Amino acid sequence: MKKFISILLILVMVLGVAGCNVKTKDDVKNNTQDTATSGDSSVKPVDIQILSMSSNEKDVNIVRDQLAKAGFNVKLNIQPDYGSFTGQKEAGNYDIAISGWTTVTGNPDYAVRSIFTTGGDYNDYGLSNPELDKLVEEAASETPEQYKETYKEFEKVLVEDNAYIIPLYSSLKSQAINKDVLKADSVRLSKSRSLPWEEIDFVDQSKRTSSPFIMSQTMSSLTSMDPIKGNDGSINIINTNMHVRLVNLTDDDEVTSKGSLSYNYVIEEGNQEYYFILRDNVKFAKVVDKKAVDTGELVAAEDVVFSMNRAKDKNSVPDHRTYSLHSSMDKIEIITDLASLEGFKESGKETSVKSALEAGLPSEIKELVADKKDVNNAAGKYQVVKVTTTHPFPQVLNYLAHQSAGIVSKKQVEAINTYDVAKYDKNKDIAYGDQSTVTEGATYNNTLTVSGPYIMLYKNDYEVVFEKNPGYMARTEHEPRINRVEVKFIKDLDSSLSALRSGEIHLLYSVPEDKYPLVEGDSKLTLQKRPSNAVSYAFFNLLGNSEFSDENLRKAVLNAIDQDQILAVYNNLKIKAYSTISTLVDTGNVHKADPAKAKEYIQKYWDSKK
Incomplete structure (x- = not known):
């Protein structure tokens, strides 16, 4: 960390x-x-x-x-x-x-x-x-x-x-849930993946728009909202929920396209080329007057290429925290030659890459386009991104499921990060995702543009507040259920548990083992745990x-x-x-x-x- x-x-x-x-x-x-x-x-x-x-x-x-x-x-x-x-x-x-x-x-x-x-x-x-x-x-x-x-x-x-x-x-990994407030089976406990918020729901679903889901964390200083600069307990859950990725992990660490930016992913024979066919129902959100707004801009292939290139480049930002995770990627490119996908085989199978990518799509692939303005999945116009690794490396998919592989807006990040990386001065240069820009007060200037299910509205000494991205997979099973999320800063773990038991928060992530009996003895609470x-x-x-x-x-x-x-x-x-x-x-x-x-x-x- x-x-x-x-x-x-x-x-x-x-x-x-x-x-x-x-x-x-x-x-x-x-x-x-x-x-x-x-x-x-x-x-x-x-x-x-x-x-x-x-x-x-x-x-x-x-x-x-x-x-x-x-x-x-x-x-x-x-x-x-x-x-x-x-x-x-x-x-x-x-x-x-x-x-x-x-x-x-x-x-x-x-x-x-x-x-x-x-x-x-x-x-x-x-x-x-x-x-x-x-x-x-x-x-x-x-x-x-x-x-x-x-x-x-x-x-x-x-x-x-x-x-x-x-x-x-x-x-063990554990979390305690107020089952009177939250549907316990809507709260996932994955072996590796950080807690996904979009699936969490209230017992009383009428509260989705009127009440916030509230959890706590002890760390009030957030490293960075730029996914490649933050990789610790202060930010992992937050960045995971603010940035969509090419793939996700299941609760048991299997790579999946479910809930990700891609409908499908395919590994080409030889385990060195990886293809991702992108959805057209994920749009960037921004904050206006401390409210989440759909920008109307598609999260698209050019943003994926930009995000992955900066993720693997140690010098793309000052204090890059995750470059070694992505060093195996050699080339990230947009594929527009549909015929070429017919000529490549899926690894270990006789099916073509095109056929594998096409499985379960809203319509067959008629055309691959480079410009996000031309994307229309219903009409058969899709985008495909290809990642080539420096050597055969199937584990690259796990890294692409990590929060550091979150997709950022090429347009917005380039507009904010105008400083010279080699001459970066943290005392005067403002970088995309800096904590100061989302902190209430004189420094507040929220320039976040996020691709994930939630966007941070603001933070202060007591909490950080999020709102659902109105452009994230609307009217699908992956659309966030609850409109607002609040993360309270509670430094003392005993105080956090007391807050859970009193109903001030709804979920406590990472319960110490010596507190298990207390949680299990409270009729309002349920304890989830796993290795x-x-x-x-x-x-x-x-x-x-x-x-x-x-x-x-x-x-x-x-x-x-x-x-x-x-x-x-x-x-x-x-x-x-x-x-x-x-x-x-x-x-x-x-x-x-x-x-x-x-x-x-x-x-x-x-x-x-x-």
């Missing part, structure tokens, strides 16, 4: 954000706790500083105790929120940090590329290993049947051989002269951490994990603690210093 791996975690929806100006170790004495002593006098102790957010206090305490028993002198650097955590990480005030990652695209490449490859957009802690880089690329070109062994070897290099990360556990793609782990500071660049120290930490003890503290409502791909690929790798080995590695470290 780094923003870093931990912040990317869709679980970080439960964290608050505040500023942090701390940049040196001396500046953080008030937030740093000294645990004073090692638990083992048989080995010379090694100092270790653990960085974490206060929301992970339970994990920190368990890890601290286990490391102390192994022979470490443990100091805790506990920060109240993501902003201060990030400031401390950037200042290098840690040896190891408690973190996490949620694979919101449902594919294993996402679980490794950004955080473990050299130069990955969330690898800002110094990890660089050519063997890991090679294995990531090798697995990316393979089918699920093939990549299991490759990812198994990747995990071995990452964890067993080098102890670059310390796996802790994977989590998620969220994995908690710890990573080391490998930059500069960090002592933990020493493999022996990292392996000492790895062998000191006992997952069984961690799961026991959580009443076995957590699940064992080996790496960030544990929830996606069953490699068979299992982490086992070995306290004796932990002490041996500490001694090896000291011996190397002689």
